[in-house]
Amino acid sequence: DVKVTQSSRYLVKRTGEKVFLECVQDMDHENMFWYRQDPGLGLRLIYFSYDVKMKEKGDIPEGYSVSREKKERFSLILESASTNQTSMYLCASSLYSYEQYFGPGTRLTVT
Amino acid sequence: SQQGEEDPQALSIQEGENATMNCSYKTSINNLQWYRQNSGRGLVHLILIRSNEREKHSGRLRVTLDTSKKSSSLLITASRAADTASYFCATDASKEYGNKLVFGAGTILRVKS
Numbered sequence: 001d002v003k004v005t006q007s008s009r010y011l012v013k014r015t016g017e018k019v020f021l022e023c024v025q026d027m028d029h030e031n032m033f034w035y036r037q038d039p040g041l042g043l044r045l046i047y048f049s050y051d052v053k054m055k056e057k058g059d060i061p062e063g064y065s066v067s068r069e070k071k072e073r074f075s076l077i078l079e080s081a082s083t084n085q086t087s088m089y090l091c092a093s094s095l096y097s098y099e100q101y102f103g104p105g106t107r108l109t110v111t
Numbered sequence: 112s113q114q115g116e117e118d119p120q121a122l123s124i125q126e127g128e129n130a131t132m133n134c135s136y137k138t139s140i141n142n143l144q145w146y147r148q149n150s151g152r153g154l155v156h157l158i159l160i161r162s163n164e165r166e167k168h169s170g171r172l173r174v175t176l177d178t179s180k181k182s183s184s185l186l187i188t189a190s191r192a193a194d195t196a197s198y199f200c201a202t203d204a205s206k207e208y209g210n211k212l213v214f215g216a217g218t219i220l221r222v223k224s
Contacts, residue, residue, distance in 0.1 A: 031210060033211075098210070100212060
């Protein structure tokens with residue numbers, strides 16, 4: 001059974017803080033993704049990675065960076081958190097061009 | 112850019128009825144996928160239909176794809192209260208590496224018991 005885990009379900013940070021969101025998958029998937037989900041906007045892709053140390057910008061990369069040092073782990077970094085980054089963050093992984101497997105999500109509040 | 116657009120935005124039906132959700136997209140695709148999300152949780156993959164397929168079934172789910180109209184529909188038959196969730200279509204138009212999906216805003220389905 002594929003498992004994608006995220007480091008926190010709920011997170012509260014202050015404006016200007018550096019925030020790390022961790023995602024780990026246990027199925028040896030090449031591809032990993034970070035999305036944010038906001039009401040009425042669906043899921044929007046922030047960054048994705050198709051191999052270790054490889055990363056590609058998604059549709060809304062501004063204000064975010066990522067790191068993939070090991071195949072199973074994909075980290076999302078908010079360099080200086082802002083209130084407009086309050087959102088639900090979802091990590092996913094996939095094998096080749098098949099379905100994506102999602103983690104449970106991290107609800108981040110920036111105050 | 113948002114490619115998949117679901118219709119309707121919200122749907123409320125009685126248990127036992129069928130639920131139909133539609134999705135339209137803008138460019139040519141490799142495949143189209145449907146996902147379900149229970150409140151406050153991650154998404155769960157339901158079904159994938161490739162661009163050369165027209166219809167696919169999985170249990171109580173039936174998906175159709177019309178590439179000439181750039182549209183897809185998801186039919187849930189004999190709905191149950193447990194089907195209450197948000198449903199998203201996602202299109203894969205990747206040309207190179209990875210399978211970047213573009214999600215629609217979703218349809219909120221409520222099944223009343």
